[in-house]
Amino acid sequence: QFGWIDFEDTPYIGRGEQSGWSFGMGLHLLSGPNAVALPPRLWDFVLGYQTRKTLSDRFSYDLAATAGFYSDFEDSARDGVRFPAHAVGILHMNDAWDWVGGIDYLDRDDYKILPVAGFSWHSLDFPNWTVDLVFPRPRGDFAVSSTERLYISGLLGGGTWDIEMPGDVNDVLTYRDFRLLFGLEQLQEKGRLSGLELGYVYGRQIEIHSTQPGVEFDDGILI
Numbered sequence: 001q002f003g004w005i006d007f008e009d010t011p012y013i014g015r016g017e018q019s020g021w022s023f024g025m026g027l028h029l030l031s032g033p034n035a036v037a038l039p040p041r042l043w044d045f046v047l048g049y050q051t052r053k054t055l056s057d058r059f060s061y062d063l064a065a066t067a068g069f070y071s072d073f074e075d076s077a078r079d080g081v082r083f084p085a086h087a088v089g090i091l092h093m094n095d096a097w098d099w100v101g102g103i104d105y106l107d108r109d110d111y112k113i114l115p116v117a118g119f120s121w122h123s124l125d126f127p128n129w130t131v132d133l134v135f136p137r138p139r140g141d142f143a144v145s146s147t148e149r150l151y152i153s154g155l156l157g158g159g160t161w162d163i164e165m166p167g168d169v170n171d172v173l174t175y176r177d178f179r180l181l182f183g184l185e186q187l188q189e190k191g192r193l194s195g196l197e198l199g200y201v202y203g204r205q206i207e208i209h210s211t212q213p214g215v216e217f218d219d220g221i222l223i
Helices: none
Strands: 003-009 019-031 041-054 059-071 085-092 097-105 113-121 129-135 139-143 148-165 169-187 193-208 211-216 220-222
Touching: 041 148, 085 113, 148 193, 169 220
Parallel strands: 059 148
Antiparallel strands: 003 019, 019 041, 041 059, 059 085, 085 097, 097 113, 113 129, 129 139, 139 148, 148 169, 169 193, 193 211, 193 220
């Protein structure tokens, strides 16, 4: 019913970096659906600044702010200007437990802001294992080697874009899905990651401001 292909570089600094500016760009290719006349491609152009530091043995933080255009750029992209950001603090209780809390400002039309809450477990007795039971991105890792990890995670997918509908009508598209992901990732130079990821995608829905209600789609597979 509806296919979606991403070419994307997220606007966040690499692992091991403490702060800096970054640029992200995304191209999303849409195949279908027959139910709604959507544009064949969507674009993201995002500039951001991120800082993350450890203040003491007990506390560290991660702050990021971005400004971006999310649009098909067929007409005015005014409604595609968005400002995603996050602010997260980590309280290090001991060598095995971290408590995590903060906010994730998505600046989407379906989910404007989400709380960040949970804990991370990484015991010295099981050095290959890490479990992050943190909403909204839970994840479990197993280190195969010093640079490779197997993982399972959950993720909210999609976003909001300014689009042009048939008849030269400006509108706003929001696509949403929920993802259960299994992957193998490898740590590259400068903290970059590469890998292979397979996932089950459910709760797929499109909302367009001028069209009510939203259009739902069957579950899918992600590669």
